[in-house]
Amino acid sequence: MAITIALPGALQPYAGGSLEVTLEGGCATVGDALGALAGRHGGVVDRVIDERGELRRHVNVFVDGDNVRWLDGLRTAVGDDSTIVIVPAVSGG
Amino acid sequence: MVDDRPAAHSEGDVLLLVGTMKGAFLFWSDGERREWRMEGPHFRGETVYSLAYDGRGGRRRMLAGTQSFHWGSVVRASDDFGATWSSPERQNVRFPEDSGLAVANIWQLRPGRESEPDTVYCGVEPAALFESRDAGESWSPVDGLLNHEHRAKWQPGGGGLCLHTIVVDPSDAKRMGVAISTGGFYRTDDGGASWQARNRGVRAQFLPDPNPEFGQCVHKVVNHPSRPERLFLQNHWGLYRSDDWGDSWTDIAHGVPSDFGFAMEIHPHDPDTAYIVPLESDQFRIVPEARLRVYRTRDAGASWHALENGLPQEGAYEVVLRDSLASDGGDPAGIYFGTRGGKLFGSADAGDSWREIAGALPPIVCVKAAVIGAGARNS
Numbered sequence: 001m002a003i004t005i006a007l008p009g010a011l012q013p014y015a016g017g018s019l020e021v022t023l024e025g026g027c028a029t030v031g032d033a034l035g036a037l038a039g040r041h042g043g044v045v046d047r048v049i050d051e052r053g054e055l056r057r058h059v060n061v062f063v064d065g066d067n068v069r070w071l072d073g074l075r076t077a078v079g080d081d082s083t084i085v086i087v088p089a090v091s092g093g
Numbered sequence: 094m095v096d097d098r099p100a101a102h103s104e105g106d107v108l109l110l111v112g113t114m115k116g117a118f119l120f121w122s123d124g125e126r127r128e129w130r131m132e133g134p135h136f137r138g139e140t141v142y143s144l145a146y147d148g149r150g151g152r153r154r155m156l157a158g159t160q161s162f163h164w165g166s167v168v169r170a171s172d173d174f175g176a177t178w179s180s181p182e183r184q185n186v187r188f189p190e191d192s193g194l195a196v197a198n199i200w201q202l203r204p205g206r207e208s209e210p211d212t213v214y215c216g217v218e219p220a221a222l223f224e225s226r227d228a229g230e231s232w233s234p235v236d237g238l239l240n241h242e243h244r245a246k247w248q249p250g251g252g253g254l255c256l257h258t259i260v261v262d263p264s265d266a267k268r269m270g271v272a273i274s275t276g277g278f279y280r281t282d283d284g285g286a287s288w289q290a291r292n293r294g295v296r297a298q299f300l301p302d303p304n305p306e307f308g309q310c311v312h313k314v315v316n317h318p319s320r321p322e323r324l325f326l327q328n329h330w331g332l333y334r335s336d337d338w339g340d341s342w343t344d345i346a347h348g349v350p351s352d353f354g355f356a357m358e359i360h361p362h363d364p365d366t367a368y369i370v371p372l373e374s375d376q377f378r379i380v381p382e383a384r385l386r387v388y389r390t391r392d393a394g395a396s397w398h399a400l401e402n403g404l405p406q407e408g409a410y411e412v413v414l415r416d417s418l419a420s421d422g423g424d425p426a427g428i429y430f431g432t433r434g435g436k437l438f439g440s441a442d443a444g445d446s447w448r449e450i451a452g453a454l455p456p457i458v459c460v461k462a463a464v465i466g467a468g469a470r471n472s
Contacts, residue, residue: 010164014182043182047164050195051188058163088163 001025001080003033007044008087014043030063031074033084048086049074058089102174104466107421109439109450110155111431112141112459117157119175120450124464126427126441129450135175138162142416143215145202146463147228150210153465156229158186158199158215166199168215170229179230186215186223186232192239194219201416202229203259206266216256220247220273224285235285238271243290243307247276250310250329257415258314262321262338270314270324270339277309278326280339291339296331313357313415317364325367325394327357327415329375334394345394350381356418360443361426365393368400368420368428368444370413378412385409387418387430389444403447404438411436414458421462431457 003023012019021041027033031053038045048059053074055061061068062085068076078084102108102121109120109129116134135141136159143158153172160166167185169178188194197218205212215223215232221239223232238256247254258272267284270291277292290307297309310329317323325345326333330353332346346352351371360366369388373381380386385404388397405411411432421427426443435454440447 010161013180046182046184046187047161050165051184051190052193052195053190054195056163056165 113455115455294342320364355415
């Protein structure tokens with residue numbers, strides 16, 4: 001059982017060229033998973049959450065298909081085999 | 094007029110660094126500054142509010158503060174004139190986690206004194222000053238300003254609560270100043286450990302008390318290295334000069350169509366000569382009469398005169414933002430500005446005549462200029 005984190009292409013350079021990272025358990029929330037990811041690819045997490053530990057305004061994170069903004073934010077629970085998808089929001093100018 | 098062929102860059106070439114809402118552009122010319130070659134855009138789609146060229150100590154480094162709409166802001170560097178740029182893995186300008194603050198944008202990059210060739214300063218939103226001691230690779234907040242007792246009362250202006258201006262004293266390593274919208278002008282005399290508001294005489298007519306200790310919306314401050322204690326200040330309403338490093342300010346809005354504006358620049362060789370681009374008002378931030386005019390003083394603000402030769406004088410609904418007016422250090426001085434409408438103009442004769450360099454760039458938010466081989470230029 002493992003948590004899978006799918007990354008957008010823009011973050012691939014900061015994940016050693018990978019578009020997918022696998023975490024082996026031990027994460028109860030999205031925040032935990034991002035914390036574990038930070039230990040391996042800090043550059044990815046810098047671009048997803050800011051210095052306050054908040055999700056950047058124009059980045060969306062989905063857990064098993066649901067946007068965590070409409071759930072419990074970074075405290076949203078994850079399962080041992082959840083898939084977390086990070087995507088840039090539909091925004092810009 | 095613009096040639097986009099790759100260029101070879103040599104001593105004496107003139108470089109314009111142009112930051113826009115959609116990336117950065119570089120323009121190259123020789124010392125004549127009549128024909129320009131455009132390179133870019135760099136950082137496609139990212140907003141570039143801050144650029145600098147650092148030629149100190151034999152270095153030929155460009156710095157860029159880039160803001161991704163999605164992924165945050167970083168300072169990047171290029172030592173090969175933009176052929177390659179650093180892409181820092183970690184966000185290299187960061188507030189301490191216990192500050193409760195997060196960098197929203199990088200507003201200013203400023204090489205430090207010639208005597209400290211590895212020191213670079215950076216101003217960000219929310220208002221704070223960062224310092225690099227390794228020429229822009231890593232950054233630390235200046236705690237004396239970060240923890241300033243006034244911070245809680247600073248208010249964001251239309252562009253956010255930004256520290257957008259950094260002026261240094263080349264003769265005193267402990268003294269420098271910063272400007273914050275809206276906070277006003279602050280000076281340190283002890284190398285950044287403490288900062289004092291220096292706004293006496295600068296109006297804040299949007300406040301019940303128009304003469305507060307701080308809270309002014311200062312738009313730009315410039316000084317000249319040969320006379321660093323003399324400061325020129327473009328305010329949110331008001332045009333001022335200080336001859337004592339900001340201890341007192343005198344109104345110098347003599348002969349300008351409006352004392353509202355953003356942009357301001359000092360002549361590279363004459364501390365009595367400064368440039369501004371007045372705007373009609375704070376409601377209609379457009380050049381007066383829709384005539385694009387730069388105003389120049391040659392007598393430290395006793396009088397100002399319009400420079401319009403070669404600039405559109407009809408139907409020019411343009412605005413020049415605070416960091417979009419620059420000089421290049423050449424002789425005669427090259428003066429340049431970019432508009433929010435994406436037009437880039439230049440003068441090779443200190444403002445007497447102007448030519449359009451580019452006419453359809455994305456909205457321009459930053460213009461810097463340098464002569465290669467001439468040391469730091471950080472106008």
